[in-house]
Amino acid sequence: MDTATLSRPLRKPSSFHRAKRRIVRGLQIFALLLVLVYTLFPYYWAFVSSTKQGAALYHSALVPALDFTYYRQLIDNPIFMGSLLNSAYVAVCTTFLSLVIGVSAAYALGRIEFPQRRAVLMIVLMISIFPQVVVLSGMFELINWFGLFNRPSALILTYLLSTVPFTTWILTTFIREFPRELEEAAIIDGCSHFRILTKILLPLMGPSLASTGILAFILAWNEFLFALTFTLTDENRTVPVAIGLIAGTSRYEYPFGQIMAASVTVTLPLIAVVLVFQRRIVAGLTAGAVKG
Numbered sequence: 001m002d003t004a005t006l007s008r009p010l011r012k013p014s015s016f017h018r019a020k021r022r023i024v025r026g027l028q029i030f031a032l033l034l035v036l037v038y039t040l041f042p043y044y045w046a047f048v049s050s051t052k053q054g055a056a057l058y059h060s061a062l063v064p065a066l067d068f069t070y071y072r073q074l075i076d077n078p079i080f081m082g083s084l085l086n087s088a089y090v091a092v093c094t095t096f097l098s099l100v101i102g103v104s105a106a107y108a109l110g111r112i113e114f115p116q117r118r119a120v121l122m123i124v125l126m127i128s129i130f131p132q133v134v135v136l137s138g139m140f141e142l143i144n145w146f147g148l149f150n151r152p153s154a155l156i157l158t159y160l161l162s163t164v165p166f167t168t169w170i171l172t173t174f175i176r177e178f179p180r181e182l183e184e185a186a187i188i189d190g191c192s193h194f195r196i197l198t199k200i201l202l203p204l205m206g207p208s209l210a211s212t213g214i215l216a217f218i219l220a221w222n223e224f225l226f227a228l229t230f231t232l233t234d235e236n237r238t239v240p241v242a243i244g245l246i247a248g249t250s251r252y253e254y255p256f257g258q259i260m261a262a263s264v265t266v267t268l269p270l271i272a273v274v275l276v277f278q279r280r281i282v283a284g285l286t287a288g289a290v291k292g
Contacts, residue, residue: 043267050261057257070261079234080262083242087221088269090152090238094159094220095213101160102167102212103205107197109168110175111183121172128165132225135161143230150232158226163216170215174208175201210277218270239266 049057050071051064074080105124109117139158148154178201186196202209224240231237237245243262246255 043264046260047264050257050264052257070258071265073258074261074265080239080242082235083237083239084266086152086236087239087266090155090159091217091220093156094163095217097156098160098163098167098216099209099213101164102171103197103202103209105164105168106171106175107193107201110172111180112193121169124165124168128162128169132162136225136229139226140229149230150236152231152236152238154230155220155223155227155238158230159220159223163219166219167212167216170212171205171208174205178204214273214277217273221266221270 045062048062048064051067052059053065053067053069056065109121109124139161143149143154143157146154146157148157182200183196186200191199222240223238224244227238227241228244231241234242239262243259243266246258246262
């Protein structure tokens, strides 16, 4: 037997590779289940707690009691339902305006050449990461000057401070991925920049607009600090503030079940929106990942 045959490593049987693939796949499934349990269990526990009454709230049973008294109370509560409508109005208007402004700014920053473009992009990024507390006093004076205090429109104006830089930065990245040949052909045909944006780029930006709009909608829907500061009456408050102000029948009672029911109710519109636009969201998040 020659030395080449002796030095050649022995090939492992196919059963070993099949067993190895099964183990790796089993570990992947276990990790996936672990992540799902970690992320979904708080929502399930909120639903379980919202269906319990009295002393049952302090029992650690994982099976819901299916008592929907708290949900019926929320539906019959005009203040909570009004705050739900206020949140929907503010979030939809904020998302629409931030997309309109963000698309216009993103096209200018992503396609039009000017010396300060990089500096403007950095300023936009810096504004988007500012803490809300830093701009709270300045926004309070601005809201008073415009006469918008204790109105839902005040929240739309303040939310644009955080959603417009975010949408501008994200959409600028998407616009840069489009081939310039589309615009060059349109310019040769005599199209202006406005027509290029509205007639050529916007139809191609559906997935990116959906994903960015959903993130802006969630940001506006869940905002608490500005909504607490710039609204005073129950008729103008949004859902996060309404949930935070839910009180028990006495000063010693913490309405845990009612708060959990309100939290589950507030989460349902977000789930519905994500399910409706899930394909566009995935397409928008993966746009530009593969070239060629």
